[in-house]
Structure formats: structure tokens, C-alpha cells
Amino acid sequence: MILLAAMLAASANYDAAIIAEAKTSIANELLDPQAAQFRGIHVVPGANGGRKVCGEVNGKNSYGGYVGFRGFAYEGAYHTGAIKNPDEITIYETMAKGC
Numbered sequence: 001m002i003l004l005a006a007m008l009a010a011s012a013n014y015d016a017a018i019i020a021e022a023k024t025s026i027a028n029e030l031l032d033p034q035a036a037q038f039r040g041i042h043v044v045p046g047a048n049g050g051r052k053v054c055g056e057v058n059g060k061n062s063y064g065g066y067v068g069f070r071g072f073a074y075e076g077a078y079h080t081g082a083i084k085n086p087d088e089i090t091i092y093e094t095m096a097k098g099c
Contacts, residue, residue, distance in 0.1 A: 014051070015043045015051065018043060018051050018053055018074075018076045019041060019043065019053055021074070021076070021079070022041075022053035022072075022074035022076070022081060023036070023038060023041075025074055025079070025080070025081045026038075026057050026072050026074060026081045026083060027057070027059075029081070029083055030057070030059035030060070030083075031059060031060055031061065031062060032059060032060045035059060035060045035066075036057055036058070036059055037057065037058040037059075037066070037069075038055055038056070038057055038058075039055060039056050039058075039069060040054075040055045040056050041053060041054070041055035042054055042055065042099075044098055044099060045098070046075050046076055046077055046098075047075055047077040047078065048077040049077070050075070050076040050077030051076045051077075052073060052074065052075050052076060052095075052098060052099065053073070053074040053076065053081075054071070054072070054073050054074075054096065054098075054099030055071075055072060056069040056070060056071055056072065057069065057070060057072050057083060058070070070083055070084045070085075070086075071083070071084040071092065071096060071099070072084065072092070073092060073095035073096040073099055074095075075095055080095075081095070082095050082096075084096070
């Protein structure tokens, strides 16, 4: 029982760390990283036994207005993320599988 509690605590700490890493990476892809808004964030199994962070992000355009929430996926095993771009097919489509 104690071992299970320790494993759950370690998993929660790892999830919190990977979420923070994902938010930083995804926000840095936006025009104004400090204005990034996130919602629906969840962690799922990822590549190579790692974790994948999925959710939605909203950022500002060059006029200072928010553009609307778009899906994102961040693969912890590769330390890389992608934001859904409705105008083109991107790596997001591949990365988001399993989200």
C-alpha cells in the first residue's frame, strides 16, 4: 500500500513537470508567449514509455486580440510540441494521435 502511494506521488510529480515543460514549449511558439491561455490539459501515454501532454492553447495575434483555442500536443520523450494549424496539415496531426 505504501509502495503504491509512493508510485502515485512520483507519477503526479512527473506529470506536473511534463505539463510545465509542455506549457513553456507551446507558449514559446506563440507571438506573445506570456499571454498564452491553456485549457483541457491532460497527460496520456506517449512514445518510448514517456508521456504526452494534450490540450488547447489560445494566443494573441499581431493586433493584440486572442485568436481562439487550438489543439496542441507535446511529446515528452522527444521534448517537442505542435499546435494545430487549420490552414495546413502539420506534424500536430501525427502527434495528437492518442490525445
